[in-house]
Amino acid sequence: MASQNLQSVPAELSPEEQEREAAGQAYFDRIISEDSRIEPRDWMPEAYRKTLLRQISQHAHSEIIGMQPEANWITRAPSLKRKSILMAKVQDEAGHGLYLYSAAETLGQSRDKMMDDLIAGKARYSSIFNYPAISWADMGAIGWLVDGAAICNQVPLCRASYGPYGRAMVRVCKEESFHQRQGFEILLELSNGTPEQKQMAQEAVNRWYAPSLMMFGPPDDDSPNSKQSMAWNIKRFSNDELRHRFVGMMVEQVRVLGLTLPDKDIRFNEETKKWEHGPLDWNEFKEVLAGRGPCNSQRIERRREAHENGAWVREAAAAYARKQAQKESAA
Amino acid sequence: MIPNDSPTSQARPGTPVVVAPTPEETPWSLWEVFVRSSRGLSHVHAGSLHAPDAAMALRNARDLYTRRNEGVSIWVVPAEAISSSDPDSKGSFFESPQGKDYRHATYYTKSEGVKHL
Amino acid sequence: MTDKATDFAIEGHGDISVGVSGAGASGDGSASATRITPGNALRPEDIALEIRRGQVKPSDDVAEFALRIGDDALILAQRLGHWISRAPELEEDVALGNIALDQLGHARSFLTYAGAAWGKSEDDLAYFRSEPEFRSAHLVEQPNGDFAVTIARQFVVSYYQYELYRRLTESTDATLAAISAKAVKEVDYHRDHSAQWVLRLAGGTEESRARMIQGFQLIWPYVDELFEDDELTTRLAESGAAVEPSSLRGDFDRLTGEVLAEAGLDIPKVPQALGGGRRGKHSEFLGYVLAEMQVLAREHPGASW
Numbered sequence: 001m002a003s004q005n006l007q008s009v010p011a012e013l014s015p016e017e018q019e020r021e022a023a024g025q026a027y028f029d030r031i032i033s034e035d036s037r038i039e040p041r042d043w044m045p046e047a048y049r050k051t052l053l054r055q056i057s058q059h060a061h062s063e064i065i066g067m068q069p070e071a072n073w074i075t076r077a078p079s080l081k082r083k084s085i086l087m088a089k090v091q092d093e094a095g096h097g098l099y100l101y102s103a104a105e106t107l108g109q110s111r112d113k114m115m116d117d118l119i120a121g122k123a124r125y126s127s128i129f130n131y132p133a134i135s136w137a138d139m140g141a142i143g144w145l146v147d148g149a150a151i152c153n154q155v156p157l158c159r160a161s162y163g164p165y166g167r168a169m170v171r172v173c174k175e176e177s178f179h180q181r182q183g184f185e186i187l188l189e190l191s192n193g194t195p196e197q198k199q200m201a202q203e204a205v206n207r208w209y210a211p212s213l214m215m216f217g218p219p220d221d222d223s224p225n226s227k228q229s230m231a232w233n234i235k236r237f238s239n240d241e242l243r244h245r246f247v248g249m250m251v252e253q254v255r256v257l258g259l260t261l262p263d264k265d266i267r268f269n270e271e272t273k274k275w276e277h278g279p280l281d282w283n284e285f286k287e288v289l290a291g292r293g294p295c296n297s298q299r300i301e302r303r304r305e306a307h308e309n310g311a312w313v314r315e316a317a318a319a320y321a322r323k324q325a326q327k328e329s330a331a
Numbered sequence: 332m333i334p335n336d337s338p339t340s341q342a343r344p345g346t347p348v349v350v351a352p353t354p355e356e357t358p359w360s361l362w363e364v365f366v367r368s369s370r371g372l373s374h375v376h377a378g379s380l381h382a383p384d385a386a387m388a389l390r391n392a393r394d395l396y397t398r399r400n401e402g403v404s405i406w407v408v409p410a411e412a413i414s415s416s417d418p419d420s421k422g423s424f425f426e427s428p429q430g431k432d433y434r435h436a437t438y439y440t441k442s443e444g445v446k447h448l
Numbered sequence: 449m450t451d452k453a454t455d456f457a458i459e460g461h462g463d464i465s466v467g468v469s470g471a472g473a474s475g476d477g478s479a480s481a482t483r484i485t486p487g488n489a490l491r492p493e494d495i496a497l498e499i500r501r502g503q504v505k506p507s508d509d510v511a512e513f514a515l516r517i518g519d520d521a522l523i524l525a526q527r528l529g530h531w532i533s534r535a536p537e538l539e540e541d542v543a544l545g546n547i548a549l550d551q552l553g554h555a556r557s558f559l560t561y562a563g564a565a566w567g568k569s570e571d572d573l574a575y576f577r578s579e580p581e582f583r584s585a586h587l588v589e590q591p592n593g594d595f596a597v598t599i600a601r602q603f604v605v606s607y608y609q610y611e612l613y614r615r616l617t618e619s620t621d622a623t624l625a626a627i628s629a630k631a632v633k634e635v636d637y638h639r640d641h642s643a644q645w646v647l648r649l650a651g652g653t654e655e656s657r658a659r660m661i662q663g664f665q666l667i668w669p670y671v672d673e674l675f676e677d678d679e680l681t682t683r684l685a686e687s688g689a690a691v692e693p694s695s696l697r698g699d700f701d702r703l704t705g706e707v708l709a710e711a712g713l714d715i716p717k718v719p720q721a722l723g724g725g726r727r728g729k730h731s732e733f734l735g736y737v738l739a740e741m742q743v744l745a746r747e748h749p750g751a752s753w
Contacts, residue, residue, distance in 0.1 A: 041415065064538070067532070067533040067541075068533055071532055071533040071534075074529045074530070074532060075526060075529055075530060075740050075741060076740060076741065076743055076744050077744075078575070078744045078745040078748070078751075078753045079571045079575075079745070079753045080492075080522075080552065080555065080556050080559075080570050080571060080574055081492075081556070081753075082753055083525075083529070083552060084549060084552050084553065084556070087529055087532060087545060087548055087549055087552065088545070088549060090532050090533065090545070091398075091532055091541065091542055091545030091546070091549070092398075094532070094533070094538050094541040094542050094545065095395055095398070095542055097538060098380060098395060098538050098539065098542070099378055101538075102361075102378055102379035102380070105361065105379070110358060111358075111381065112358045136744055136753075167378075168378070171378065174484060175399070175484075186753070189752060189753055190753075193751055193752055193753075194748065194751055196748065197748065197751055302533070302534075305534075306533065306534040306535065306536075309534075309536070309594070309595075310535065310536025310537055310540075310595070311536075312653065312655050312656055312659070313536035313537070313540075313595045313649070313656065314357075314359060314383075314536055314537055315357065315652070315653055315655075315656070316648055316649050316652025316653050316655070316656030317359070317383035317384070317387065317648045317652060318357040318358075318359060318383045318652075319357075319652045319653045319656075320383065320384070320647070320648040320651045320652045321383040321384035322357075323651065324384065325384075359537065368483050380539055381537070381538075381539060382539065383648070386644060387539075387644065387648075390543070390640070390641065390644065391539040391542070391543065393637075394539070394542045394543045394546050395539065395542050398542075398546065399484035399485065399486075400484060400485045400486070400487045401483060401484060
């Protein structure tokens with residue numbers, strides 16, 4: 001398997017340690033080559049652990065920050081049914097963040113530390129959540145396009161070689177199966193509604209289309225880490241593969257919606273049997289990733305505020321638990 | 332116990348506060364959650380969560396892991412209370428049963444075709 | 449109703465399969481921790497269907513009463529919904545989300561039923577009434593404040609709602625009884641949630657205790673209004689469709705008193721506010737709550753969402 005020899009053994013190890021490392025590496029390589037799963041207490045290359053920790057924590061952060069654009073519309077949802085659905089969806093995202101933080105914790109990083117990194121602006125999350133949700137139709141477009149892209153990404157991750165990550169993704173995917181459909185239905189309802197509603201829907205699709213394609217990450221030739229992730233069975237498909245597949249699905253679905261995708265270059269390439277899309281503005285992607293998106297500071301500030309406003313509550317519960325434990329041991 | 336250990340907790344929207352992360356803050360501990368999906372079945376590991384104590388861990392587990400009718404009963408266990416087999420000895424620890432086919436019904440071929448056996 | 453139990457399937461994603469065979473899968477086998485089902489319970493949609501079929505229709509009195517308790521649940525859900533993504537810990541985002549969803553569900557059922565008396569839908573009632581037409585109590589209109597204020601409000605409202613719904617399960621109005629039978633179980637959990645937090649905040653740190661006391665100070669003036677009788681409730685009590693709110697007070701005082709005593713808290717000695725929500729006289733807060741809730745629906749009257 002390709003992961004062999006990527007991990008050089010540090011020189012200062014004793015012969016016994018070196019032997020143990022080599023045995024661990026051999027065991028790890030065998031598990032990966034058998035497409036089996038690595039579990040938390042297994043030996044793993046440091047680079048594998050770091051890669052996973054980075055990916056899982058970014059994924060968790062994306063769920064948590066991703067709550068904000070939608071939470072922005074909970075209080076204004078235009079029907080009580082839609083309000084229930086939206087509330088349940090945003091709540092699910094908190095749950096998904098939780099599952100993922102738990103998976104990351106098995107790699108030896110505390111959730112507190114991850115949260116601190118996020119608030120300190122040291123951690124990344126999906127840059128799409130730095131765009132504002134300015135109309136109700138954005139709830140539809142986020143569900144249909146953003147969750148649609150997320151699901152495309154996540155379904156193969158159910159088979160990620162790291163057990164806790166795969167298991168978390170199974171749960172997330174099961175729960176998210178309603179997220180995309182509810183978004184689609186919002187858009188369908190708007191598209192079949194008044195001319196103003198239909199326009200609202202089209203504008204939202206126009207806004208979220210390109211950012212959702214960019215959620216799959218940079219093009220393959222500009223994605224240096226992808227190859228290693230695929231060798232480790234963390235990623236199963238390349239960024240471009242998933243992106244093309246996603247475009248193909250959207251082309252079909254947008255017809256049912258009676259809307260259009262803002263991309264005149266979409267076509268099915270008969271030779272490669274792949275869907276192709278028009279050029280994406282990767283400069284903008286990098287700008288937003290670097291913190292210059294419309295909502296970057298707003299999103300972090302909101303998370304900071306919630307976390308810090310909750311500090312006294314968390315501390316109170318911890319103090320109460322300590323006192324109760326003391327009482328019990330004294331009794 | 333330092334009561335006023337969270338200078339930031341007074342923060343209001345729009346009031347930027349210079350924050351030193353509160354070093355005294357005690358993180359809620361990690362709990363493992365096991366859910367029985369219906370009567371007659373075992374509790375199965377569902378995932379983890381954070382909680383200050385067992386009572387809250389149970390409630391958090393109810394809210395987090397049974398939102399879609401997943402369970403009729405929940406166990407929560409402090410993650411640190413779980414003892415686990417040593418991953419390094421996985422070979423020697425688990426290989427002994429291999430080869431002991433006589434523990435399995437399929438080993439006994441001569442009785443094949445005999446009814447109710 | 450049919451059994452809607454279904455196991456999970458990811459559909460519509462081309463040839464990407466979950467493929468969770470082998471190690472790492474927790475979604476297979478009979479003892480699954482992720483088997484999900486919608487379950488069977490009375491939903492607002494079921495009530496709307498019964499109304500359309502002409503199977504149920506409330507009397508004017510019952511409709512007016514359903515409007516009151518529906519409005520309480522609606523405004524409370526609107527308040528609680530604001531917490532999602534702002535709670536003290538992620539686990540609490542999920543907990544408050546569940547409570548808000550329960551309340552919103554109750555609101556939808558009660559409003560759907562109430563609306564049947566006047567040919568209006570839940571959304572007509574929620575989005576196209578003005579302040580004086582709402583019947584919510586001042587308690588649920590109070591702002592979220594910090595977490596302690598929200599917990600104080602939850603504590604009062606859930607103990608009140610529990611006593612109310614418990615009795616309404618025996619209402620002579622079958623729909624009111626059925627909605628309450630579903631709601632009372634959910635509200636029972638809301639009681640537990642708020643009581644757990646009252647104990648922890650009161651018995652946690654000095655700061656949390658001070659905040660809990662302050663929370664009750666702010667919320668307690670709005671307790672009496674919940675238990676006021678009027679001509680409507682007297683008529684309904686006589687017919688057996690509902691109960692006099694004053695008849696709930698004894699149990700409310702006893703049960704809340706037990707928790708407060710365990711938490712070492714006194715019942716705040718604060719004057720009781722005049723109230724008037726049931727007559728359409730509201731706090732200043734309600735106007736803002738409605739402005740936010742209704743803005744989009746009112747921009748597009750008659751639209752479907």
